[in-house]
Amino acid sequence: MRTDSVQSISRHDYRPYPYRITHADLQFDLQADATRVHTRLSVESADASGQALVLNGEDLTLEQVALDGRTLSPDEYTLTENTLTLAPGTLPAFTLEITSLCRPADNTQLMGLYVSGNSLFTQCEAEGFRRITWFPDRPDVMSRYRVTLRADKQRYPLLLSNGNLLESRDLPDGRHEAVWEDPHPKPCYLFALVAGDFACREQTIQTRSGRDALLQVYSDHGSEHQTEWALDSLVRSVRWDETRFGLELDLDRFMIVAARDFNMGAMENKGLNVFNSAYVLADPESATDASYHAIEAVIGHEYFHNWTGNRVTCRDWFQLSLKEGLTVFRDQEFSADMMTHGLPEAEAQSARAVKRIDDVTALRIAQFPEDAGPMAHPIRPESYQSISNFYTATIYEKGAEIIRMQHTLLGEEGFRAGMDEYFRRHDGQAVTCDDFLSAMESVYVRQNPGSTLEQFRRWYSQAGTPRVKVTLAHDAAAQTLRVTLEQRNPPVGIETRQNPPVEKLPLHIPFALGLLDGEGKELSLTHKGVKQATALLELREKSQTWTFENIAEQPVPSLLRGFSAPVIVEYERTPQELALLARHDTDAFARWEAAQSLATRVLLDSISRPESGSPDEQLLIDTWEALLQDGSLTAAYRSRILSLPAERELLEKTSPLDPLAVVEARRRLIGKLGDALAPFWMTAYEDNRIDGPYAPDAASSGKRSMRNLALLYLMAAGGQGGQELTLEHYDAARNMTDRMAALGALVQYGTPEARSERLQHFYTQWRHNPLVIDRWFAVQAASAATSLADVRQLMTHPDFSLRNPNRARSLIFQFCTNNLRNVHSREGHSFWAEQVLALDALNPEISSRLARVFENWQRFTPVLRDSLQQAWRHIQSQPALSSNLSEIVNKALSAQ
Incomplete structure (x- = not known):
């Protein structure tokens, strides 16, 4: 649907649906051009008030409607472009049958069939089921589904849907059918079907209760060798x-299917997960370490939804973070546990810190x-016009941080008890964020008599x-x-346009604090007789003060250890304090944070004074040298602490936003660090060489990460030796991680000849692998050496298509x-607007999603701001x- 006027939907307008759809029997005659869907719904009145029955539909052709077996004439129902309305009167229960057509081949939105x-x-989440058949397309209508799929057997030899396969048989006309039944009630957004010809990798496992369960991964023929990791x-x-949550697979089988065209990363449909192929297919030759880790995380995420999202689902879409924030937290913990498996304690702690650093970096950038x-918007928005626009970093990543704070406040054992209580209360229901927090609060109250999580609820309502x-x-x-902590949360977004301004009350913030002495030794914190290395301060008031005893000298504070809350800390440190923390802090996250803050200080200084540079540049070089020689650090952790802040993260620290200055300052500093510490980078490069077959484990990927970081610094230093080493690295690479690292360094810092030659070589070698060619487009698109004219030329490449989301993301989005260097011009902004349309x-x-890239347009420098406003x-x-x-x-332009 396209519209000139869009109405907002308010959270407070929620009303329960007046009917229950207890069973949905769907029969599909599948064809690409036109699929006929016969829907048989068992309906019960929920309030006996005789309200109208309103069903959603979009781009459907209605053929027939029948009520309790009687075909209705058109004057007995109301049909609009997007609704089918019937008046069943006061019938307490009835059967509704609808026959309609949808046209999969014309569906470029990739929503529905x-x-x-x-x-x-x-793809049915959030509102795609209405593009398949007429139905109350909302998450609080939960039904048991029985699905019959019929199709040409030669064209579609596999017919899959949710739940358990009841039967399959051949039909006399060269067609066949399969009947699936999901024993668990679910909302229609969790419905799925797949029809096609796929290879399958499978394994039967035994659940903890002793049941056999079949796990299957389907992909295109010829890609079977790439599904072992999945x-x-x-x-x-x-x-x-x-093991971690006591939650068992509740079906006879669980299926994953890889799709080449998919709007998202993956979808948690009950028992039949449809995945973007980028999060399924991997082998050492074609996938990077990052790909392996992402596949594991996303598969974990979608599987964990089986309970946190499917067995207990959202009452309405305002509660989206109920499932997504919780499940992101769960997949983060899963990945951390997988990274630490089998490692000695010290290395395991380092691996956990690396995971935490990566998650917080993603939070800050997005x-x-x-x-x-x-x-x-808050993690529980108050209103929306299109729910698709609220699949945001706030819902997912900030939502996960708010769950993590509850885990911090309750502890591992308490959090597990809260999860058990949540499922005890709400299994099989569609519920709210308040319901989840109430389950957690029941544990918190037992742990802290006289206290509640009532104030913590404000995290759900404040942006x-x-x-x-x-x-x-x-x-x-x-x-x-x-120690005095003072919190503030200025108005943002729509709050800035409200009159009078919205009052934002103090939040409940867990703030982890440590102390070091002047030599970098950790001090004990004693408060009310309790001694500890890290104090967890629960900030509840606008301003609170804590007094610690036996502190003989002025300490250096280690603040927000472990990133215990998604906040910005305001505290003026000296460069020397940052250097000391970067070398000695016992909290791995805070140590990384100090190193990043020191680098950020140097970069911002050089932006504000490009002629003289930063007076702290030598201190940064000395700190980097010390970290390079610190044998106690794992390779993975060292690769994080020695990386400069990303351009986009640094950009947020400039006011007004000055992308060109950020790019130049960062390129200058990485070159200086590469040149000044060249012998140490070379040692790191050699020391992290790996012999033997590829493995994506934490230790091996950490060594590759550090070795490739050293290569980047040497390449950025600008000497001939750096490029020669990078070319050798590319030619000798035995895995995609090393090959892409060398190609990326060449594309960013190499000569035009070296860049062009290796790009052509890479394309020739991998032109038949779509996922690898996505990387080929992306590495060029993101490079400061790639102009707008180069991007337009790449858009004419025979392998580029705007219709494929992965390909659009790899070139246009990147x-x-x-x-930042080449998109920020009047021509670049016009190009962005052109592609959005x-x-x-x-x-x-x-x-x-592409439009949102420049939603903060009003914060840029005046020239760029005017150009972006014109594009908007x-x-x-x-x-x-x-x-x-x-x-x-409308929201972007109303913010001016």
């Missing part, structure tokens, strides 16, 4: 959920800017990233230290998001924008 390659797939990851996910922009100001007052005579005509969900106005002026895009445009 669509064609990818020679196969048929579905199946192994699924097995690990099943075992982990049994979610912190969102919290500061016109689309800022923005809170700021916590830290003040220290040391009394040498009394040997005490007074250029607009990560090529082109995608909107094909796939509004992808279009609106151009988009707004076009007729009949999709509802997805219209919401983004």
Whole structure:
């Protein structure tokens, strides 16, 4: 549907659906051009008030409607473009049958039933089921589904749907059918079907209760060798959920199917997960370490939804973080546990820290800017126009941090008790974020008599990233230290346009604190007779003070250890304090944070004074040298602490946003660090060489990460030796991680000849592998050496298609998001607007995501701000924008 006027939906307007759909019997005659769907619904009145029965539908052709076996005439129902309304009167229960057509081959939105390659797939979250058949398309209507699929057997030899396979048989006309039944009630957004010809890798396991369960991974023929890691990851996910949370697979089988065309990463349909092939297919030759880790994490995420999202689902879409924030937290913990498996304690702690660093980095790059922009919203939004626009970093990543804070407050044992209580209360129900927090609160109250989590609930209703100001007052005579925390959360997004301004009350913030002395030795914190290395301060008031005893000298504070809350800390440190923390802090996250803060300080100094540079540059070099020689650090951790802040993260620290200055400052500093520490980088390069076959384990991937970081610094230093080493590295690479690292360094810092030669070589070698060619497009699009003209040329490449979401993301999104040097011009902004509109005509969900790249346009330098505003106005002026895009445009322009 395309619209010029879009209405907002408010959370407070929620009303229960007046009917229960107890059973849904769906029969599909599958064809790409036109699929006929016969729907038989068992309906019961929920309130006996005789209200109208309103069903959603989109791009459907209605053929017939029957009530209790009687065909209705058109004057007995009301049909609009998007609703089918009936008046069943006061019938307490009845059967409704609907026959309709949908057209998968015409469905470029990839929502509902669509064609990818020679196969048929579905995507129903959030509101795609209405593009398959008429139905109350909302998550609180939960039904048991029986699905019959019929299709040409030669074209579609595999017919899959949710739940358990009851029977399959051949039909006399060259067709066949399969009947599936899901024994668990579910909302329609969890419905799925897949029809096609696939290879299958499978394994039968025994659940902890002794049942046999069949695990299957389906993919295109010829890719079977690339699904071993995916199946192994699924097995690990099943075992982990049994062990960590006591949750068992509740079906006879669990299936994953890889799709080449998919809007998202994956989808947790009950028992039949449809995945973007990028999160299924992997082998050492074609997949990087990052790909292996992402596949494991995403497979874990979707499997964990089987309980946190499917068995207990959302009452309405405002509760989206109920399932997504919780499940992201669970997949983060799963990945951390997998990374630490079998490692000695010290290495295991380092591996956990690396995972935490990566998750917080992603949060700061994607979610912190969102919290500061016109689309800022709480993890439980108050209103939306298109729910597809709220699959955001706030819902997912910030939502996970809010779950993590509950885990911090309750502890591992308490959190597990809260999860058990949540499932005891709500298994099989559609519930709210408040219901989850109430289950956790029942444990917290037992642990802390007289206290509740009532104040913590404000995290669910307040947008923005809170700021916590830290003040220290040391009394040498009394040997005490007074620590004062003061919180504030300024209005953001729609709050800035409210009159009077919205009042934001203090939040409940767990703030982890440690102390070091002047030599870097950790001090004990004694408060009210309790001594500990790290104190967890529960900040509840606008300002609170804690007094610690036996602190003989002015300490150096280690703040927000483990990133105990998603906040911005305000505390003025000296460069020397940052260097000391970077070398000695016992909290691995805080140590990394100090090193990043020191590098950020140097980079921001060089932006503000490009002529003289930063006075702390030598201190940074000395600190980097010390870290390079610290034998206690694992390779993976060292690769994180010695990396400079990403351009996009650094950009958020400039005011106004100055992308060109950020790019140049970062390129200069990485070159200086590469040159000044060249012997140490070379030692690190040699010391982290790996002999033997490829393995994606934490230790091996950590060594590759450090070796490739050293290569990047040497390449950025600008000497001939760096390029020669990088070329040798590319030619000798035996896995995609090393090959892509060398190609990326050449594309960023190499000569035009070396860049062109290796890009051509890479394409020639991998042109038949779509996922690898996605990387080929992406590595060029994100490079500061790639101009807008180069990108337009790449768009004419025979392997590029705007219709494929992965390909659009690899080129268009990468250029607009990560090529800060070349997208920020009037021509670059016009290109972005042009692609937003082109995608909107094909796939509004992808279009609106591209539009959000510049939602913070008003924060840029005046010249760039004016150029971006003109591009936004151009988009707004076009007729009949999709509802997805219209919401983004209106909110972005109303923020000026």
